[in-house]
Amino acid sequence: MPRPTTVRKPRASSQARIAAILAAARELLAEQGVTGLSIYSVAERAQIPPSSVYHFFTSVPALLEALTADVHAAFRACLQQPIDHAQLRSWRDLSAIVEQRMLAIYADDAAARQLILAQHGLSEITHADRQHDIELGQLMQSLFERHFALPTLPDDIDVFALAMELGDRVYARSVQQHGHINPRLAEEGMRVFDAYLGLYLPSCLPKRPTAL
Numbered sequence: 001m002p003r004p005t006t007v008r009k010p011r012a013s014s015q016a017r018i019a020a021i022l023a024a025a026r027e028l029l030a031e032q033g034v035t036g037l038s039i040y041s042v043a044e045r046a047q048i049p050p051s052s053v054y055h056f057f058t059s060v061p062a063l064l065e066a067l068t069a070d071v072h073a074a075f076r077a078c079l080q081q082p083i084d085h086a087q088l089r090s091w092r093d094l095s096a097i098v099e100q101r102m103l104a105i106y107a108d109d110a111a112a113r114q115l116i117l118a119q120h121g122l123s124e125i126t127h128a129d130r131q132h133d134i135e136l137g138q139l140m141q142s143l144f145e146r147h148f149a150l151p152t153l154p155d156d157i158d159v160f161a162l163a164m165e166l167g168d169r170v171y172a173r174s175v176q177q178h179g180h181i182n183p184r185l186a187e188e189g190m191r192v193f194d195a196y197l198g199l200y201l202p203s204c205l206p207k208r209p210t211a212l
Contacts, residue, residue: 018056020046022070025063030110033118034064064115071112072132074105079139085211089208091148091201092194098140099167106171106181113180117172130165137161146212148205159200167193178211 024046030039037060043050057063076099088094106113116129137160144150144160153159167189174185181189 014056017052020048021056021063022066025067025096026070026111029064029067029114033114036164038065039063049073067111068115068129068132071105071109071115072129072136074109074112075102075132075136076139078102078105079136079143083143083211085147085208088147088207088209089207090203091144091197092203094144094147095194095197096190098143099193102164103171103181103186103189113175117168117175117181133161133164135156137164140164144201148201150205150209151200151202153200157196163193163196166196 018090021042025037025042028041028045039053039057039060040050042063046053046183053063057066079098081101083094083097106117133179140160141150141153170185170189170192171181174189
């Protein structure tokens, strides 16, 4: 019988180098945006040879895809943080908690704003972001289902993923105009998120006696 294949994790030295490359790329992205990013500028900032960057990331889009995955890992983590079930009066309370956590990530991470909300025109990053949004939408739907009895939702569209994308459109306008998400447009983005979900979730959605 053939032996089962095993996936080897990168060695500690490789993991450290990847972390240094991503940290340098994140700094440059926050300072100069996508247009200021190159394999050579990342290598210079990380103080390693360009060949070492190419060893792990063959192109700038590959590097940006890795950073996008990092950003979405932070979004996933915020959806997995505890929620006080007793404090929820309606699904809109849960919606506000989720959106405020995501806004906090955008506020603290200039690279996240550049990757997801700025206009960079890179189709690879847009596609990666959309794929991550689908995963986040599924996690968010599961979170809502733990606290509320959801109605039957369409199976041909991702309602929660679309709600996030629509909210992000408003946040993106703020980033393009001001370089950050200002309080007024943060509020508008949350309203857009709730308005779209409100097309599928009734205001009096039954709250579960205890979280699942």
